[in-house]
Amino acid sequence: MSKNAKHFSIVGILIPIVTAIVYYTISTFFFELPEAASAEASIIDDLFNGHYILIAFLFAIVVVPLVYSISVFRQEEGDETDAPHIHENTTLEIAWTVLPIFLVIGFGIWGVTNYNAVIASEPDEITIYVQGYKWDWTFYYPDHDYKSDQALVLQEDVPVLLEMQSSDVIHAFWVPGFRVKQDVYPYDTENQALNFASGPDYDPEPYHFKPQVMRFTPVKEGVYRVRCAEICGTSHYSMLANVFVLSPSNYQAWLAGDYLLPPDPNLVNSQPGEGYYLDALNDFTIENGFTPPPPPELAPVEDEG
Amino acid sequence: MKYFLTSALVRGLVGQIVTTWLSYSLIRSFRMTVEGWTVPEVGLDEPAVVLACIIGLFGFLLSCGVVTDWLKMMAGHKPHLKHGAQGRPGWTRYVNIDVNHKVIGIQYGLNSIFILLIGGLLAILFRLELAMPGLQFLQSGDQYNTLFSAHGIIMIAAIFAGVGAMTNYLGPVLIGASDMAFPRLNAFSYWVGVPSAVILLAGIFLGGWDTGWVGYPTHSTTTKMIGVQMFLLGFYLNGFSSIASGLNMVVTAVYMRAKGMSYFRMPIFVWAAVAASILQATTTQTVGVALTMVVAQRTLGMNFFTPILDPELLAAGVPAGDPILFQHIFWFYSHPAVYVWILPGLGIISELLPVFTRKPLFGYKWIALSSVGIALVGMLVWAHHMLTSSMPPTWKIPFMLSTLLVAVPTGVKFFSWLATIWEGKMRFPTPMLFVLGSISVFLLGGLSGPILGTIGTDMHLHDTYFVVGHFHATVFGGFVFPFFAAIYYWFPKMTGKMYDELLGKIHFWIMVPGFWVMSLLQMRVGVLGMRRRIADYGPDLGIQVEQALITVATLAIGWSVLIMIYNLVSSVRKTELAPENPWESRSPEFLAPSPLPEFNYLAPIEVVGEPYDYGLEGATYAVVPTPAGD
Ligand SMILES: [Cu+2]
Ligand SMILES: [Cu+2]
Numbered sequence: 001m002s003k004n005a006k007h008f009s010i011v012g013i014l015i016p017i018v019t020a021i022v023y024y025t026i027s028t029f030f031f032e033l034p035e036a037a038s039a040e041a042s043i044i045d046d047l048f049n050g051h052y053i054l055i056a057f058l059f060a061i062v063v064v065p066l067v068y069s070i071s072v073f074r075q076e077e078g079d080e081t082d083a084p085h086i087h088e089n090t091t092l093e094i095a096w097t098v099l100p101i102f103l104v105i106g107f108g109i110w111g112v113t114n115y116n117a118v119i120a121s122e123p124d125e126i127t128i129y130v131q132g133y134k135w136d137w138t139f140y141y142p143d144h145d146y147k148s149d150q151a152l153v154l155q156e157d158v159p160v161l162l163e164m165q166s167s168d169v170i171h172a173f174w175v176p177g178f179r180v181k182q183d184v185y186p187y188d189t190e191n192q193a194l195n196f197a198s199g200p201d202y203d204p205e206p207y208h209f210k211p212q213v214m215r216f217t218p219v220k221e222g223v224y225r226v227r228c229a230e231i232c233g234t235s236h237y238s239m240l241a242n243v244f245v246l247s248p249s250n251y252q253a254w255l256a257g258d259y260l261l262p263p264d265p266n267l268v269n270s271q272p273g274e275g276y277y278l279d280a281l282n283d284f285t286i287e288n289g290f291t292p293p294p295p296p297e298l299a300p301v302e303d304e305g
Numbered sequence: 306m307k308y309f310l311t312s313a314l315v316r317g318l319v320g321q322i323v324t325t326w327l328s329y330s331l332i333r334s335f336r337m338t339v340e341g342w343t344v345p346e347v348g349l350d351e352p353a354v355v356l357a358c359i360i361g362l363f364g365f366l367l368s369c370g371v372v373t374d375w376l377k378m379m380a381g382h383k384p385h386l387k388h389g390a391q392g393r394p395g396w397t398r399y400v401n402i403d404v405n406h407k408v409i410g411i412q413y414g415l416n417s418i419f420i421l422l423i424g425g426l427l428a429i430l431f432r433l434e435l436a437m438p439g440l441q442f443l444q445s446g447d448q449y450n451t452l453f454s455a456h457g458i459i460m461i462a463a464i465f466a467g468v469g470a471m472t473n474y475l476g477p478v479l480i481g482a483s484d485m486a487f488p489r490l491n492a493f494s495y496w497v498g499v500p501s502a503v504i505l506l507a508g509i510f511l512g513g514w515d516t517g518w519v520g521y522p523t524h525s526t527t528t529k530m531i532g533v534q535m536f537l538l539g540f541y542l543n544g545f546s547s548i549a550s551g552l553n554m555v556v557t558a559v560y561m562r563a564k565g566m567s568y569f570r571m572p573i574f575v576w577a578a579v580a581a582s583i584l585q586a587t588t589t590q591t592v593g594v595a596l597t598m599v600v601a602q603r604t605l606g607m608n609f610f611t612p613i614l615d616p617e618l619l620a621a622g623v624p625a626g627d628p629i630l631f632q633h634i635f636w637f638y639s640h641p642a643v644y645v646w647i648l649p650g651l652g653i654i655s656e657l658l659p660v661f662t663r664k665p666l667f668g669y670k671w672i673a674l675s676s677v678g679i680a681l682v683g684m685l686v687w688a689h690h691m692l693t694s695s696m697p698p699t700w701k702i703p704f705m706l707s708t709l710l711v712a713v714p715t716g717v718k719f720f721s722w723l724a725t726i727w728e729g730k731m732r733f734p735t736p737m738l739f740v741l742g743s744i745s746v747f748l749l750g751g752l753s754g755p756i757l758g759t760i761g762t763d764m765h766l767h768d769t770y771f772v773v774g775h776f777h778a779t780v781f782g783g784f785v786f787p788f789f790a791a792i793y794y795w796f797p798k799m800t801g802k803m804y805d806e807l808l809g810k811i812h813f814w815i816m817v818p819g820f821w822v823m824s825l826l827q828m829r830v831g832v833l834g835m836r837r838r839i840a841d842y843g844p845d846l847g848i849q850v851e852q853a854l855i856t857v858a859t860l861a862i863g864w865s866v867l868i869m870i871y872n873l874v875s876s877v878r879k880t881e882l883a884p885e886n887p888w889e890s891r892s893p894e895f896l897a898p899s900p901l902p903e904f905n906y907l908a909p910i911e912v913v914g915e916p917y918d919y920g921l922e923g924a925t926y927a928v929v930p931t932p933a934g935d
Contacts, residue, residue: 004728030825031832033765044761051756062748065723070741075663075730083730085920087665096720097671097713104709111705111759118761119698169524170628172693172768176834179765181693185628186523186612212695225845229693229768229836231517232524234446237839 011068015060023056037177037224037245039159039217040118044179047114054103118180121215122159128152129211130164132171132184135235137226144255151242152226155251159217172229173214175243177222181229182214218245308393312400313369314499320368321500325361329353349511351531352604358504358538365500371402371493386488388903402496404488407901409495410474411799414792416495417466418870420502424459427452429863436856438844447530449840451513455505458518458536462502462543464646464780467788469495469546471649472554472578474795478894479572481563481912481927483904486556494550501542508535517838519639522610522631526602534600541596544589547645551585554578563893563927565912572892572916573672577652580676584641584648588684592638595631602626629694636687643776644683647783648676651718651747653791654740658722659917660890661737662729666917668721675721678714686711692763701760708758715751719744734888735809739790742817747782749824750775768838771831778824786817789869796873797883801899808872815865823858826851891919893927 027049036042073083129140130152139148154160164173166186174181228239246254309315332353337343366372374384388405390398398408399415431452434443443449473495477485485491508514514533516525518540525533558579562571598609610626659666666672688696688704722744731737753775756762766772789812796804830848831837842848886895897906910927918924 030829033832034834044765047759047761048756048765051759051762054755055752058752059748062719062723063745065727066741066744069723069726069729070731073726073728073731075732079730081730082663082920083728085665085918086667086724086728087915087917088668089724092724093668093671093717093721097717100713100716104706104712107755107759108706108709111709111761112702115698115702115705115760118764169527170521174768174836176765179761181764181767183694185695227834227836230521231450231515231519231838233515233528234450236450237446237836237841240843 007068007072011065014064014068018060018064019053019056022059023053026056027052033179034176035220036179037175037218037220037222038179039219040215041177041179043114043117047110050107050110054107119215121161122217125159125161125215126155127161127163130162130173130184131167132164132173132228132239133167134169134233135228135239137173137228137239137241139241146255151244153244153246153251153254154218156221156245156247157217157219158248158251159215162214163211164214165211169232170230171232171239174227174229175224176227177220177224178216178218180214180216182212183230184212218243221245221247308397309400312397313371313402313496314400317365317369317371317496317499318503321361321365321503324364325357328360329357332356349531351534354511354531355534355538355600355604358535362497362500362504362542365503366497369402369496369499371496374489402492404484404492405903406473406477406485406488406491407799407905409491410470410472412495413466413473414470416498416502417463417470417788420459420463420466422866422870423506424456424463425863425866427456427459429859431456432856432859434840435842436853438842438849438852440841443840446840447513447515450515450517450838451509451530451532453838454514454517454536455509458505458540459502461518461642462498462505462539464784465543465547466498467784468581468646468649469498469550471574471653471788471791472550472582474799475574475791475894476554476557476578477561478901478905479575479892480558480561480566481893481906481910482557482561483906485553486561487553490549491553494546494553497549498543498546501539501546503539504535504542505539508532508539511535519635520596520599521635522599522602522626522628525599526610534603537596537600541593541600544593547585547589551582551587551589554582555586558582563910563912566927569670569673570912570916571673572656573666573669574649574652574656576673577648577655577676580680581645581648584680584683585645588638588641590638591634592642595634595638598631629691629696632691632694633688636690637684640687640690641680641683643779643783644679646780647747648679650743650782650784650787652676653787654722654743654747655718656892657736657740657790657794658725658729659919660888660892661732661734661740662726663732663919664725664729665915665919665921666721667724668717669915669917671717672721675714675717678717679711682707682711682714689758689763692760693767705758705760709755712751712755719748719751734793735804735806735813736790736794736888738810738813739786739793739817742813743782743786743790745782746778746786746817746820746824749821750777750779750782753778753828766831768836769831770827770835770837773837774824774827774829774831777820777827781820781824792869792873794888795894796876797887798894798899798901800877801882802876802879803881803883803887804876805872808868812865812869812872815861815868819858819861819865823855823862826855826858830855891916891926896927896929 031052033041033045033048036045127142129142131138131140136149137152139152140146141148162173162182164182164184166184168186170186171184172181173184222245224243224245226241226243228236232239329350333350336350336353377384386404391401393401398405399412403409403412431443431449434441434449443452473485473491477483509532512530512532514530514536515528516533516536518536520533520537525537558571558575598607601607602609602611608624608626610628610631612625612627655666655672686704686708688700689708692701692705753771757766757772757775793804793809796802830846830851833848834846835842835848842852883899885899888895893906893910893912894901896910906929908929910929912927914924914926916926918926
């Protein structure tokens, strides 16, 4: 019995140590998320952090006893006898069935409140229509009657409501820095007149489905990318679009046509990840044959003919 | 050679190719003359391809002879079950119709490894492409898309064959039966899978397809790559194999257990196999429906999935479809499908741990019931694949909760394994190494699960490489490594020869660490923003080093599998016989000679004790009564 107590206390000491090491490794390095660039990203990252703690703890309580048993209890040279005949312990079995249920309930409640916070609407959202199609994105600003073919331009700290649809197959709107992702469904694959980004006549009411909506508030000036996350055919991999998050004054200047994209290089942060894009663009993209989309152009819809 | 050329396999394949080609030409010329159809750009007549593939399947089944007995029965004859090699060399049993469950099990196993190699080769091709940013040797996104889509579904076919190998070979032996309950149906389950695999593979060359193995409409209903039809049909036809073998296993386990073997005295693998079989027999139908609907929409012009919202069309009576509908019925099967693979795998882990720790399986009943628990909860979690879809939050939240609940029965398995290992006098031959490797890799898969189950975190991770890493860890830990453990463990039972221990260990020490590197780095690049199913990625994500390492790890995994195959093939040819019970197992199959006789036990065995009483003086599990008059 005392021998067993020794084993248990060693394992008991090792578990918190391993938990801490694993948690530190995954949260600061291995599974480090791209820099949080939206209000929703911070909310979601809290939940990520909770999961990282859980992962580290569960990893430790399985791996520590496993590795300890392998190194300590292994068959000794020449010992052909069997191990002790221990085949059941109902208390233990009940404990490791019931305790995880509490964890499940806890994470379930957290998951629900977290999700509600992520999708909550804000009072003064700016609505932007998003059209996904093979293999590009178009953004339409109903309040200003602007159609933007290559870039989504947003104002820092102003919540947006994206109303999205597809012209052909399912796509998914995802900006890693903003965390949120939403699948984008087709309304009608035959009738292109229903493309709401094509003009100011869009009125969702007569149609059978509502557009897919997504809300977020960009909080960091910078350059990001929309990445289509649902397999949609030949050029799915390059179904990207730039996202520019501008300061309020720049945003106003852009609306007035006085601010030309791409923006001030100061916006570019040098962290690998989302904002890394422009550095990468200057440094090695052309050499490696990866062609980024041309700088976005903004044109009033009327000019499109 | 003569025997091979006249074998059921060759006859079937020739029959399939000839009937497919003939019926394609007939339908095509009919359509050209009667319907005025003209050759389109892609050159192939899609509806004719579909019909020809279906007719080709019948061509295979009729010419290989697996349905002959049933046809005779319909004609009023009573054909006898044929046993043995029918005067041909022994190896020909594996390429001919055979009703013996061990032959069928080995057929499944060989088939599984063969398909696994093809699927692995495809993976290596696209991993080489992904090693660096930019398209290096693939010409287009379409080529890449075909490769990864085919990799997915071919590996799935290989895994189902592997599950078939384990349940067929081990199921009857472990419960002390002489065969499966329905031997002819068993042979049918195997043989229907062969032409289905041929159709899948043909799809790569006849147009390819770019929908992934999920085939979501409206992409799958509109893509111009008509290989998608072969994918849908091959997937669909494989389902017959699943349903039939699932039913067979359940009936076998219920009615054919040895005397004295109550349910709670069955070897633990049988519990897992039965739970998996119930899932197989009850959920496969829904994916069949989903796939049929896509084929019908593409071929017959019916609309199930395209939302037509133009008021005029609606007024004209064209019904609106819903792309979400497909996702529901598809995942209602395809989530449990993963449990069909991993439950038998986890069953192998539970089966082998007591042997190599020399201790009883801790909490036998809890482990047995946790398999049933996983199967039941697994049927209620399907929509967690759709947490970023347009499904309303009132649907997403219950599925988030049910998904988290899977952790409970899975946890029971892990903790019970740990308690089995604790104080065990562990021995480490190759099968045990793979068992421990399975536990470690399945742990990676399990730990990366809940974070995909809560909606907030899933919004970031959905359809990224994190999912790819999670899924591969789950499938390798839950199926592939246990399958390899089982192959090494029962190799002396199957062949009477022993594999080479050193090569087995080399295989393990390359493959398992290689897999950790691959899967952990896949998760890492996913967190950083790498989407799944992309032919190329920009340097902007800063993941070049990781991508290169993943490719290196994949190559290592590929080579290590070749080492295993070399090991097994060269060991079969050895003349030296394996010891009768090399693992000192208490399991009943080691009471019989190796390789097992045609009907397994020389006389019906009788169960007199608990299966895993290692360390209990004088305890026995099963005995073979000496046949009377012997
Ligand atoms: Cu897309
Ligand atoms: Cu699932």
